[in-house]
Amino acid sequence: MTNILGYAYLLLAVILGITSNGFLKTTNGFTNLVPTAMCIITIVLCIFFLAKAMMTIPVGFTYATYGGLTITAVTIFGILKYNQVPNIYGIIGISLIIIGVILVNFLGKTN
Numbered sequence: 001m002t003n004i005l006g007y008a009y010l011l012l013a014v015i016l017g018i019t020s021n022g023f024l025k026t027t028n029g030f031t032n033l034v035p036t037a038m039c040i041i042t043i044v045l046c047i048f049f050l051a052k053a054m055m056t057i058p059v060g061f062t063y064a065t066y067g068g069l070t071i072t073a074v075t076i077f078g079i080l081k082y083n084q085v086p087n088i089y090g091i092i093g094i095s096l097i098i099i100g101v102i103l104v105n106f107l108g109k110t111n
Contacts, residue, residue: 001055001056002056003056003057005056006052006053006055006056006057006062007053009049009050009052010049010053010057010062010066012045012049013046013047013049013053013066014065014066014069014070016042016043016045016046016049017042017043017066017070018070018077019042020039020042020043020046021070021077022074022081023035023036023038023039023042025082027039050062050063050066053066058110060104060108060110061105061108061110064100064101064104065101065105068097068098068101069101071094071097072094072097072098075090075094
C-alpha cells in the first residue's frame with residue numbers, strides 16, 4: 001500500500017470523525033435512536049480507516065493529523081451550526097493545533 005492510499009484512508013477517517021461528532025450532539029444523550037445508530041456506525045468506520053492509514057503512515061503522524069483536523073473541523077462546525085464561537089484563547093489554541101499538524105506532516109521524521 002502506498003502513502004497516497006494511506007492519506008486517502010486518513011482523509012476518510014477525518015470525514016467520518018467529523019460526521020460522528022456532528023451526530024453526537026443530536027443523539028440527546030444517546031436517547032434518539034437514528035442519530036445514535038449513525039454516530040456508532042460512523043465512528044466504527046472512522047476507526048477502521050484510521051487503522052488502514054496506520055499501515056503505511058506512522059502511528060504518531062496519523063493520529064496527530066486525524067486529531068488536529070477533526071478538532072479544527074468540529075470547532076468550525078460548532079461555529080456554523082450552533083453559533084459556538086470560541087474566545088481568543090480558543091482561536092489561538094486551534095491555530096496552534098493547525099500549525100502542529102503542518103509541522104508534523106511536512107517536517108517531522110521517523111526512523
